[in-house]
Amino acid sequence: MELIADALLFDLDGTLVDSLPAVIRSWTAWAAERGISEARFASIQTHGRTSRSIVADLVPADEVDAADARIQELELADLTGVTALPGAAELLARLDPARWAVVTSGVRRLAAARLAAAGLPAPRVLVSADDVRHGKPDPEPYLAGAAGLGVAPRRCVVVEDAPAGLTAARAAGMATVAVAGTHRPEELKADLVLPNLAHLSVTGTSRLVLGAA
Structure with a gap:
């Protein structure tokens, strides 16, 4: 798919x-x-x-x-042992910074600290618990992420590992990719379910095409 x-x-x-x-x-x-x-x-x-x-x-x-x-x-x-998950660093390095954002349920300081500890780049757009009134599974965080990038929600794909986040993405009218790390694949309702980001293929620049690698 x-x-x-x-x-x-x-x-x-x-x-x-x-x-x-x-x-x-x-x-x-x-x-x-x-x-x-x-x-x-x-x-x-x-x-x-x-x-x-x-x-x-x-x-x-x-x-x-x-x-x-x-x-x-x-x-x-406590940032001990916080590391990038398989495929994350490689994928972000290939993407145009204007084409991706991080949308987290954590507070901004913690998100920034964990990204740095994992050796991942700071996103241009970071939506945290500090920035919204309603967290996931409400769609507000992902709608805020789309707005921050200036992209229509229907033109965004959300990459998530949790049912609450996938529910938020669907409510925002966005397609979904799930990575099965913290939940079993059968618990994740998404358009595409993968073991981790190393299994996600993304090609293109302004128009991104996603599939299983």
Whole structure:
């Protein structure tokens, strides 16, 4: 199957970078500080959501601000082992910087830090949790990414690893490519499902043609 696009919008964690070990360490420490059991934490959906929305499921409303600030502090302090996922660096190096953006559920400082730690280029357009009112699975983040690049949503392809992000992309009217790293392929509803970005073929310059490599 081939997809045609004028621009690519990439999720960050689990798509371009492997930050899972650092994420697990940070959230485990945060949960221990708050006295939240492993079973309680495991009972909620976390991947692809903003830290604030996760925190809001776990602490009283009047403690959300402080609790969210603390998890951000822990995550920013732990970049050990954050690396580029297979094919990510090579793909971004081939793309025109005006043709791609990063759209993440993380805050801007954390996204920039993880991109740098993984040795990946900073995008011209970065949409973070700081930039939108509603995070994934709402379409707002991906619509903001398209607007930042000046490309119509229907001319964008989203590359994601999480169901919440794929739902956001579909709601934004965008085609989707899923990479099966953090979820099993059968959990990912996308136009094209691949093991990782090393298996994604992108040809062309202003008109991008995507398919399985």
